[in-house]
Amino acid sequence: MLEARSLTKRYDGQPALQDLSLDLRDNEYLTLLGPSGSGKSTLLRLIAGFDVADRGELLLDGQSLNGVPPHERGIGFVSQGFALFPHMTVFDNVAFGLRYSQRDPVKNEADVRRRVVEMLDLVGLADLGDRMTGQISGGQKQRVALARTLVVNPRVCLLDEPLGALDANLRQRMTVELRRIRKLLGISFMHVTGNELEALSMGDRVVVLDQGRALQVDEPDRVYNRPNSAAVARFLNRYNIFEGKLTDGGGFAFPGGELPLPDSVPTNRDAASYCIRYDRIQVRGMQGAKNGATDAPVPEGSAAASLAQLPARYITSEYSGSAIIYFFRLADEKVVEVEYHLSHRKPDAFTEGDLYTLAWPREEALVYA
CATH class of the missing domain: 2.40.50.140 (Nucleic acid-binding proteins)
Structure with missing residues (x-):
């Protein structure tokens, strides 16, 4: 469905991605594991359209994304800091993309309400629509950010360290919730993390990145039991x-x-x-x-x-x-x-x-x- 072909990106002459090729399959949860500076977030920014690759190509359903602006790609992005609007309620945060989309905004307020209510119910926030974002917990903010992204029906949802700011118990619960939500909606997720247990437990496949290159792309049990290099074994922190x-x-x-x-x-x-x-x-x-x-x-x-x-x-x-x-x-x-x-x-x-x-x-x- 989503293909990255020979992506290369440099910042101030230093390579962030080096000739990287991988694919995200339809209805798949793909996790990207690697240390800080390995190129994980850079890859998400290129896919989302926030940055432009120096070389290479991105394709979605066989169509090139090169030159396509972010709002026309059909790709959602959940940042680590959630980026919620503090002056808006939970409901209005989730409704924002429907109301103000540059492509096909939803003008019928009844349709907006129906879709937002359905999404809040899906992420377990049905009773919090009237709350301000400053009145909810970190885990609830994470769900609001996810709901705001998913309510516009993206083809792909990108998650940049979405669980990094949560405590251990909440992170474990959200691990289950994210997989449940993805399965219900049938949307492909690409999830960046520096936590090896998170990557292995959540991904249908795991991509291990280092210095802008994919060291291994495989199912979690293969990555864990048969890492294909000492570098991959080191990142797993189990060897x-x-x-x-x-x-x-x-x-x-x-x-x-x-x-x-x-x-x-x-x-x-x-x-x-x-x-x-x-x-x-x-x-x-x-x-x-x-x-x-x-x-x-x-x-x-x-x-x-x-x-x-x-x-x-x-x-x-x-x-x-x-x-x-x-x-x-x-x-x-x-x-x-x-x-x-x-x-x-x-x-x-x-x-x-x-x-x-x-x-x-x-x-x-x-x-x-």
Whole structure:
């Protein structure tokens, strides 16, 4: 439906987007994930028509958007700051685009009221139409901004970090609400975020951006379980990443030790990144450990051959509600994180400063050139 072809945009000579191509499908929720400065908001501004690309083309339903002004594109935009009119009621904010559109404004006030009331009901604000925007909460303002955008029936809705200003509980509720609203209306959403959990939980597909390029465009489970590069794994904030090189003996050497490689990794590469997800690591006891180890040391033999193992000293833990993150320090001072989900069993107790073995199936590791 919406296609970006080789988009390039520079500001003061610095590239914001570099030859970027991607598509937004009909009736799809597409999330864009990346760090600050990766080009996410620039892409939205080009699609909306607020900025003009230096090179490349945008097409909507096969028709070029190059040179088409923003108000004629049929594309809605919800900014991070909501940009509501403080001197207007909630109702009048939502009605603004219907009444004052430069293309086909709605002159019949009964039609305006009907459409605004329907939209306020859809976003859960049916009883707040007469309130001023200064009298409602941040989450309600977010819904007003969304309703104002959707009431004019855009073909595409662009959301620039729409949940960034909300508290954690409200952000979680709005995650569900946005997907529900999109599904009911059948409008394609493109949602920019710097939060990896938000991107994975909301998107039908996820685009990982960095330095103006799309590193991976895939379904959330593929991005999470099989990131196609160490850079993507780093943005997910769920992987321990070791930098080193492949050895002649078929291992991976880094300053903290040497690890066995998965069978699928070619051995004819030099520099490499070795990644293992936090929740794939088990903590095992070692000789001399005082207490807290739930598993015995792994013996030599076939079981050990299938595992990657590293000695590490326990530092501390961090409780996050549904999980605990344990922190361990390797011989080279690198800190390794181990995620333990509390639904599994009673959490382990480790002794600060004691030595343990971090172990995981070697086939669970991802190794990149």
